[in-house]
Amino acid sequence: MIKLNNVSKSFNKGKANEVNALRSTTIEIKHGDNVVVVGANGSGKSTFLNLIAGNLNPTHGTILLQDVDVTQLAEYNRSKWIARVFQNPLSGTAPDLSILTNFRLAALRTKPKNLTIGTDKAFKELVQQKLSTLKMGLENKLDQPMGSLSGGQRQALTLLMSVMDDAKILLLDEPTAALDPRSANFVMQTADKIIQDYNLTAVLVTHNLKDAYTYGNRILQFSEGVILRDISSEEKKQLELTDLFAWFE
Amino acid sequence: MNFYITALLLGLSLSAIAMGIFISMKIFNIPDITTDGSYTLGAVITAVCLTHGYPIWLTYLLSVMGGALAGSITGFIHTKLKVNALLAGILVMTALYSVNLSILGRSNIPLLNIRNIFEVISPTSNLDINSSIALLINIALLWTGLSLLLKTDFGLAMRATGNSESMIKALGVNTDRMKIIGLAISNGLVATAGFLVCQYQGFADISMGIGIVIVGLGSVMIGETLNNWLSVTNIWLQLLFVIAGAIVFQLVLAFTLSLGIDPNLLKLLTALFVLIIVSIPQLGFRKQS
Numbered sequence: 001m002i003k004l005n006n007v008s009k010s011f012n013k014g015k016a017n018e019v020n021a022l023r024s025t026t027i028e029i030k031h032g033d034n035v036v037v038v039g040a041n042g043s044g045k046s047t048f049l050n051l052i053a054g055n056l057n058p059t060h061g062t063i064l065l066q067d068v069d070v071t072q073l074a075e076y077n078r079s080k081w082i083a084r085v086f087q088n089p090l091s092g093t094a095p096d097l098s099i100l101t102n103f104r105l106a107a108l109r110t111k112p113k114n115l116t117i118g119t120d121k122a123f124k125e126l127v128q129q130k131l132s133t134l135k136m137g138l139e140n141k142l143d144q145p146m147g148s149l150s151g152g153q154r155q156a157l158t159l160l161m162s163v164m165d166d167a168k169i170l171l172l173d174e175p176t177a178a179l180d181p182r183s184a185n186f187v188m189q190t191a192d193k194i195i196q197d198y199n200l201t202a203v204l205v206t207h208n209l210k211d212a213y214t215y216g217n218r219i220l221q222f223s224e225g226v227i228l229r230d231i232s233s234e235e236k237k238q239l240e241l242t243d244l245f246a247w248f249e
Numbered sequence: 250m251n252f253y254i255t256a257l258l259l260g261l262s263l264s265a266i267a268m269g270i271f272i273s274m275k276i277f278n279i280p281d282i283t284t285d286g287s288y289t290l291g292a293v294i295t296a297v298c299l300t301h302g303y304p305i306w307l308t309y310l311l312s313v314m315g316g317a318l319a320g321s322i323t324g325f326i327h328t329k330l331k332v333n334a335l336l337a338g339i340l341v342m343t344a345l346y347s348v349n350l351s352i353l354g355r356s357n358i359p360l361l362n363i364r365n366i367f368e369v370i371s372p373t374s375n376l377d378i379n380s381s382i383a384l385l386i387n388i389a390l391l392w393t394g395l396s397l398l399l400k401t402d403f404g405l406a407m408r409a410t411g412n413s414e415s416m417i418k419a420l421g422v423n424t425d426r427m428k429i430i431g432l433a434i435s436n437g438l439v440a441t442a443g444f445l446v447c448q449y450q451g452f453a454d455i456s457m458g459i460g461i462v463i464v465g466l467g468s469v470m471i472g473e474t475l476n477n478w479l480s481v482t483n484i485w486l487q488l489l490f491v492i493a494g495a496i497v498f499q500l501v502l503a504f505t506l507s508l509g510i511d512p513n514l515l516k517l518l519t520a521l522f523v524l525i526i527v528s529i530p531q532l533g534f535r536k537q538s
Contacts, residue, residue, distance in 0.1 A: 053419070055418070075418050075419065076418050076422055076423050080421065091415040092413075094409040094417070095412065095413065096408075097405070097409060101408070104405055105402075105406060105409055108402055108406075108421070113403045115402075116402060117402070118402045
């Protein structure tokens, strides 16, 4: 599903402040993998995610999505495979636009945005039906601006928006970092449910080791630009939460 | 009274600028100074075409295309050459001064005894009424077209580009292309105002665009204040209030002039007036949005 061949990323190459954020990394993430990425600040895990998403281009190496070489493709051209949830709840939704409008654009993620009006009655009913699965009571507030919702609500809606259109890969960049524990919990459970229901391949970057322990079937630990540990599904089952904490000591 | 009718008609003509600034400023969040140049460009193309006997529809089309081209150049410089939007606008505006002067050939062209858009339909014998009807039809068409555009999926993507760029990129939109198209539409509208005002006042002048971006900005701010007061989210009404803002703006200026203030101080007054409008929300007189 996702393949990185010998991928490196350096910032400020050739200058005194050169940073090798990712060093010749080769990894394959298979369909249905639900990967949790952990690592200290500056370990390269966000760079890893951004390279897959396409808002960073690698210095060396190639990136393949479903066997298609996407190394040179811009972020907006990778949206036919990838849906994203950002750390900042503001980044994944448009605050001044209504809930309905946000969902309309999400429903067109892999399609062209044409000169036709798509927010018709049938579409409204579809969004209402999807919203009701979250049980947040937003079904009848479609015209409310997204900005009037809380961070947790917006992250949950971003997750739901990601499956409004055909999605294969879901990238989550510390989606709960800006949320209170209760909202964070709700967002993680929603994410897990959506990943299972829609059979997505997911990559979650997180600092929360408890989430890393609870969710996903594979763990990658990054350290100074390389993958230090790659824990598969079977090994992960043997793992204790204390083991994870021990990695960071 | 005549004074206010003139202001009303001028306000209607300039409401095209207000709609243009609404796109660049409110939809895309880009302060676009190209406006000063593209407004004059619209007027200059109109004056030259009409004096050379071109039909009005072709003149209209050429003016709009001229403005759109200027806007897309600003958009290109901003997005592809990564130049600050304000600077990109200033560059194109400065360059347009020479372009406008070259097209015009001299600093002023009068339109004497030339049939203009206000004479295309003449249901009454009163020139002011005929002009108002022609202007109302024009502005109504622009308003309808723009509102419809902003309701389409493409228009929604335009609005999201200015509101949450990270989101709309992740949703598969080339935001650079979107901004270039947006600035082209914006400046096309601005040039439309140049086209209308040139015929309304009967001449094109090289310096007619100085400070016009402020007029547009002031109009949009008045419209926005009304929108916030009435909690309007509907795009049709939002644009309608922006058009109303352009008219209110001209009426206020006409009122100040009628008090006997030196017309040389007009630009100073305009700037002060806009300063008041933009600072009122900061001072907390406006309802929190």
